[in-house]
């Protein structure tokens with residue numbers, strides 16, 4: 248039995264690698280360069296808002312006091328900033344599809360108007376996230392990049408196209424999952440020159456601390472079975488562990504959130520960010536092994 252499973256795994260891996268060679272997996276065409284757009288909201292650096300006083304400026308990793316309730320244990324407490332649609336839902340119960348849709352729309356509006364951290368002053372569009380409200384699988388990256396800032400949608404550049412291929416290799420379509428980021432606005436190394444390419448950076452600890460309630464509420468609303476953290480920044484923030492990505496990969500963790508209580512247990516697994524896979528194609532086979540762990544949990548069959 249075990250040998251059959253191993254043989255099947257080896258066969259899947261072989262087929263995947265054969266089909267996803269470099270030409271197929273990495274786009275060879277230069278990405279279309281969007282025309283430079285300067286947001287009317289952009290402000291000089293010296294007028295950028297500062298972190299709100301009293302906000303936590305570091306990511307809190309120690310959450311040993313928190314726990315995930317059992318599926319049968321009703322929850323009654325909701326944070327003050329919870330969307331109205333969430334508050335209207337039965338405590339401790341997963342929301343209906345229409346409640347999820349309303350809650351996510353309300354949250355997206357809040358995010359689009361948010362200026363809680365300096366990224367709100369330099370973004371073109373906030374990128375709340377998108378996908379299926381009934382998704383069993385959710386992908387969470389670190390933050391929007393150049394293309395995402397211009398389109399207001401997550402993972403639409405080269406890395407996004409690779410993510411689409413990874414999702415397809417799992418036997419799913421992008422429309423069947425939910426895709427979002429920890430930070431909802433574009434972190435730039437040089438915010439005074441937003442038209443520059445190669446201007447992306449990871450959100451810093453203060454930006455993550457300001458923004459994390461949004462991704463936590465999205466996860467609680469959708470309540471997927473599994474969250475896949477794409478890259479070390481998302482993995483460390485959501486798994487609440489300062490270990491490196493390579494130390495965090497290869498196992499599922501129970502997801503614990505700071506600001507909301509999950510109506511049922513959700514598991515999280517860390518893998519490479521697609522942008523890192525574009526830079527290091529040799530890591531794709533390890534990423535595929537991670538995705539196969541998710542597929543086994545969800546009962547998915549490889550598309551190959």
Ligand code: SF4
Nearest residue numbers: 361364367431432458
């Ligand atoms: S990154 Fe998050 S906290 Fe900062 S302005 Fe955007 S939505 Fe608000």
